Amino acid sequence: MPATKSAAAAVEHTxxxxxxxxxxxxxxxxxxxxxAAQAGVSPITVSRVFNNPxxxxxxxxxxxxxxxxKLGYVPNRLxxxxxxxxxxxIAAIVPTIAHSLFSETIxxxxxxxxxxxxxxxxxxxxxxxxxxxxxxxxxxxxxxxGVLLTGVAxxxxxxxxxxxxxxxxxxxxxxxxTPIDMLVGFSHYEIGxxxxxxxxxxxARHPALISANDERALARRAGFxxxxxxxxxxxxxxxxxxxxxxxxxxxxxxxxxLSRAPDIDAVFCGSDLLAIGALxxxxxxxxxxxxxxxxxxxxxxxxxxxxxxxLTTVRVDGTRxxxxxxxxxLDRLNGGRSPDERRVLDVGFTIVxxxxx
Amino acid sequence: MPATKSAAAAVEHTxxxxxxxxxxxxxxxxxxxxxAAQAGVSPITVSRVFNNPxxxxxxxxxxxxxxxxKLGYVPNRLxxxxxxxxxxxIAAIVPTIAHSLFSETIxxxxxxxxxxxxxxxxxxxxxxxxxxxxxxxxxxxxxxxGVLLTGVAxxxxxxxxxxxxxxxxxxxxxxxxTPIDMLVGFSHYEIGxxxxxxxxxxxARHPALISANDERALARRAGFxxxxxxxxxxxxxxxxxxxxxxxxxxxxxxxxxLSRAPDIDAVFCGSDLLAIGALxxxxxxxxxxxxxxxxxxxxxxxxxxxxxxxLTTVRVDGTRxxxxxxxxxLDRLNGGRSPDERRVLDVGFTIVxxxxx
DNA sequence: CTGAAAGCGCTTACAG
DNA sequence: CTGAAAGCGCTTACAG
Numbered sequence: 001m002p003a004t005k006s007a008a009a010a011v012e013h014t015x016x017x018x019x020x021x022x023x024x025x026x027x028x029x030x031x032x033x034x035x036a037a038q039a040g041v042s043p044i045t046v047s048r049v050f051n052n053p054x055x056x057x058x059x060x061x062x063x064x065x066x067x068x069x070k071l072g073y074v075p076n077r078l079x080x081x082x083x084x085x086x087x088x089x090i091a092a093i094v095p096t097i098a099h100s101l102f103s104e105t106i107x108x109x110x111x112x113x114x115x116x117x118x119x120x121x122x123x124x125x126x127x128x129x130x131x132x133x134x135x136x137x138x139x140x141x142x143x144x145x146g147v148l149l150t151g152v153a154x155x156x157x158x159x160x161x162x163x164x165x166x167x168x169x170x171x172x173x174x175x176x177x178t179p180i181d182m183l184v185g186f187s188h189y190e191i192g193x194x195x196x197x198x199x200x201x202x203x204a205r206h207p208a209l210i211s212a213n214d215e216r217a218l219a220r221r222a223g224f225x226x227x228x229x230x231x232x233x234x235x236x237x238x239x240x241x242x243x244x245x246x247x248x249x250x251x252x253x254x255x256x257x258l259s260r261a262p263d264i265d266a267v268f269c270g271s272d273l274l275a276i277g278a279l280x281x282x283x284x285x286x287x288x289x290x291x292x293x294x295x296x297x298x299x300x301x302x303x304x305x306x307x308x309x310x311l312t313t314v315r316v317d318g319t320r321x322x323x324x325x326x327x328x329x330l331d332r333l334n335g336g337r338s339p340d341e342r343r344v345l346d347v348g349f350t351i352v353x354x355x356x357x
Numbered sequence: 358m359p360a361t362k363s364a365a366a367a368v369e370h371t372x373x374x375x376x377x378x379x380x381x382x383x384x385x386x387x388x389x390x391x392x393a394a395q396a397g398v399s400p401i402t403v404s405r406v407f408n409n410p411x412x413x414x415x416x417x418x419x420x421x422x423x424x425x426x427k428l429g430y431v432p433n434r435l436x437x438x439x440x441x442x443x444x445x446x447i448a449a450i451v452p453t454i455a456h457s458l459f460s461e462t463i464x465x466x467x468x469x470x471x472x473x474x475x476x477x478x479x480x481x482x483x484x485x486x487x488x489x490x491x492x493x494x495x496x497x498x499x500x501x502x503g504v505l506l507t508g509v510a511x512x513x514x515x516x517x518x519x520x521x522x523x524x525x526x527x528x529x530x531x532x533x534x535t536p537i538d539m540l541v542g543f544s545h546y547e548i549g550x551x552x553x554x555x556x557x558x559x560x561a562r563h564p565a566l567i568s569a570n571d572e573r574a575l576a577r578r579a580g581f582x583x584x585x586x587x588x589x590x591x592x593x594x595x596x597x598x599x600x601x602x603x604x605x606x607x608x609x610x611x612x613x614x615l616s617r618a619p620d621i622d623a624v625f626c627g628s629d630l631l632a633i634g635a636l637x638x639x640x641x642x643x644x645x646x647x648x649x650x651x652x653x654x655x656x657x658x659x660x661x662x663x664x665x666x667x668l669t670t671v672r673v674d675g676t677r678x679x680x681x682x683x684x685x686x687l688d689r690l691n692g693g694r695s696p697d698e699r700r701v702l703d704v705g706f707t708i709v710x711x712x713x714x
Numbered sequence: 715c716t717g718a719a720a721g722c723g724c725t726t727a728c729a730g
Numbered sequence: 731c732t733g734a735a736a737g738c739g740c741t742t743a744c745a746g
Contacts, residue, residue: 056732057732072518085738138471141431141432308665436738440721441722
C-alpha cells in the first residue's frame with residue numbers, strides 16, 4: 001500500500017513486469033487505484049467520493065477523504081473527461097483582455113463558471129477571423145462543454161463547426177438577428193446613432209469619427225453616419241485606425257483629421273483610449289474641449305467619466321454581460337433549459353456626459 | 358465509410374452490438390479511426406499527421422489532411438493528453454484581470470504560449486489564499502505542464518504541492534529570496550522606498566499612505582515606511598482598504614485620512630484607481646495637487662501618467678513580465694533548460710512624474 | 715515510412 | 731451502498 005508518492009513509485013516498478021513496454025506516466029502521479037487500495041475500497045467508490053458523494057456511506061466517505069488528503073491525490077480530469085464525456089471546461093474566445101472592457105466580462109464569467117465547477121480555457125484571438133478559426137479548433141480539441149464568443153461577426157465555417165459540435169454557445173458584446181445560439185449584448189449601431197444624436201443636440205455641425213476597423217467599431221460608425229445623414233450631414237470626416245487602439249494612436253489621429261477637415265467640432269472615438277489621446281492632442285493644439293471640440297469615447301474604463309470631465313463616453317456594463325453569459329450557459333448545462341430555446345439579452349448602454357459638456 | 362458526422366453516427370450504431378453496454382459519446386464525435394478508415398491508413402498514421410508530420414510520407418500526409426478537412430475532424434486532446442502524458446495546457450492563477458495590469462501580463466503570456474502550441478487555463482483567485490488552494494487543485498486535475506502564479510505569498514501547502522507535482526512554475530509580479538521555482542518580478546518594497554524618497558526630495562514632511570491590504574501592497578507600504586523612518590519620519594498616517602480598489606474607495610479614503618491627519622502633504626496610493634479617487638476628493642476639498650498635496654499611484658494604467666499630469670505614478674511593465682514568464686516556461690518545456698537552473702528576472706520599475714509635479 | 719497491441723486513468727451501466 | 735468488467739480516444743514502444 002503506497003503511503004507516499006515515492007512508495008507509489010515503488011509500486012509502479014513492481015508492476016513493470018506486468019505491463020511490458022510501458023512506464024509512461026513514469027514514477028509520478030497517484031492514481032485512483034492507489035487511493036482505493038489504501039482506503040480498502042474499489043476505485044469506483046473513490047470516483048463516487050468526488051463525483052457523487054451522496055451515494056457513498058458516511059464512514060466510507062470519510063475514510064476515502066482522509067486517504068485522499070494524506071496522499072495528496074488529485075483526480076486526473078483528462079481521464080475523467082474522456083471517460084465521462086464531460087470535460088467541465090468552458091472556452092472563452094476574446095480578441096484581447098489587455099486595457100479592455102472584455103476583461104471585466106471574462107472576470108465575472110470566469111468567477112461564475114468556476115463557482116459552478118467549470119474551468120475556463122482562455123483563447124485570445126486578436127482581431128483576426130483566421131486566428132479565431134485556428135483557436136476554435138485548438139479549443140475544441142479540449143472538448144469544452146460550452147463556448148463564449150465575442151461579437152457576432154464570425155465566418156460561416158466557424159458558425160457551422162460550432163453548430164455541428166452541438167454545445168451551447170453565447171455570443172456577447174453585440175446583437176444580431178441570426179445568433180449561432182444564445183446572445184448577450186447590445187447594439188453598436190444604436191450606440192453610434194445615439195452619439196450622433198447627442199452631438200447634434202449639442203449643436204455640432206461637423207461631427208467626425210476616429211474608429212478602429214474592427215466589426216463592432218464599424219457598426220458604431222454605420223449608426224453614427226446614418227443618424228447624421230438623416231440630419232442632412234453627409235460629409236463626415238473620418239480616420240480609420242488599426243487595432244489595438246491606444247492613447248498614442250488617438251493622439252496621432254486627431255491632427256491628421258484636423259488637417260483634412262479643420263472645421264470639425266465633435267469627434268466620436270472608437271474607444272476611450274483613442275478619446276484620451278485625441279483630448280491630449282486637442283490640448284496641445286489649443287482647442288478647448290468640449291466647447292470648441294466635443295470628444296466622445298467608448299467603453300468608460302471606470303475612470304474616464306470620473307476623472308476626465310471634458311470627455312463624454314458610452315458606458316457598457318461588461319460585468320452584466322459576463323454574468324448573464326455564464327447564466328445562459330449554466331442553465332443549458334444543468335438541463336434546465338432546452339437547446340431549442342434561443343435566449344437573447346440586450347443589456348443596453350448609457351451615454352455619460354457631464355452637464356458642462 | 359462515414360463521410361459526414363451523421364454517417365459517423367450510423368457507424369456508431371452498427372458497432373453497438375460489439376460494445377454491449379456503452380454508447381457513451383453517443384452519436385457525436387468523429388474518432389481518429391474514422392479518419393484512418395476513410396484515408397486508408399492506420400490510426401497511428403493519423404496521429405502522426407497531427408503530432409509528427411515530418412515522419413509521414415508526403416502523399417500520405419496530404420491524403421490524411423484532406424480527409425481531416427472533409428470530415429471536420431478535431432483530435433480529442435483529453436484522450437491524447439491522457440495517453441501521452443502531455444496536456445499542452447498551462448495554468449495561470451491570477452487574483453483578477455479586471456481593471457488591472459495583470460491583464461496585460463496574461464495577454465502577452467497567453468499569446469506567447471498559444472503560439473507555442475499550448476492553451477491557457479485561467480484561474481482567478483481573488484485575493485484569498487484558501488481560494489488559491491482550491492483553484493490549484495481544480496487546475497492540477499487538468500494536468501497542466503506549467504503554472505504561472507501571481508505574487509510569491511503562497512501557503513506552504515501550495516508551495517509543497519507544486520513542488521511535488523514537479524512541473525515548471527513561474528512566480529510573477531514580485532521578488533523573493535525563496536521562489537518555488539522560477540520568477541519574473543520586481544521589488545514592491547523597493548518601490549515603496551523609492552516613492553518615499555521621491556516625496557522627501559520634493560520636500561514633503563508628512564507623507565501618508567492609502568493602501569490595500571494585499572501582500573504586494575503591504576510590501577510597498579513597508580518600503581515606504583522604512584525609508585521615511587530612516588529620514589526621521591515615524592508617524593505616517595495611513596488608511597488600509599480592502600481590495601478590490603477603485604476610484605470610489607480612493608475618494609472615500611482621502612477625507613478620512615485628512616480628518617485624522619490634516620497636515621499631510623503627500624499620499625502614496627496602492628493603485629492608480631485609488632490615486633485618481635484621492636485626486637477627485639482633493640479637488641472637491643480645494644486642495645491643490647501636487648503643490649499642497651502630492652499624490653502618487655501605482656500601476657500606470659497607460660493613461661494615468663498621460664492624462665492626469667497632476668499625478669505621479671509607478672510604471673511597471675506587465676507586458677515584459679508576461680513575455681518572460683512564458684519564455685522561462687517554454688525553455689523548460691522544450692528541454693533547453695534544466696529544472697535545476699533557477700531563473701530569476703527583475704524587470705524593475707519607473708517612477709513617472711511630470712516636471713511640474 | 716507504417717502498423718498491431720497494449721495501456722493512459724478514469725467512469726458507465728449493470729448487478730447485487 | 732458497493733464492485734467487476736469494459737470502454738472512452740488517443741499514443742507509446744516496438745518491429746518491420
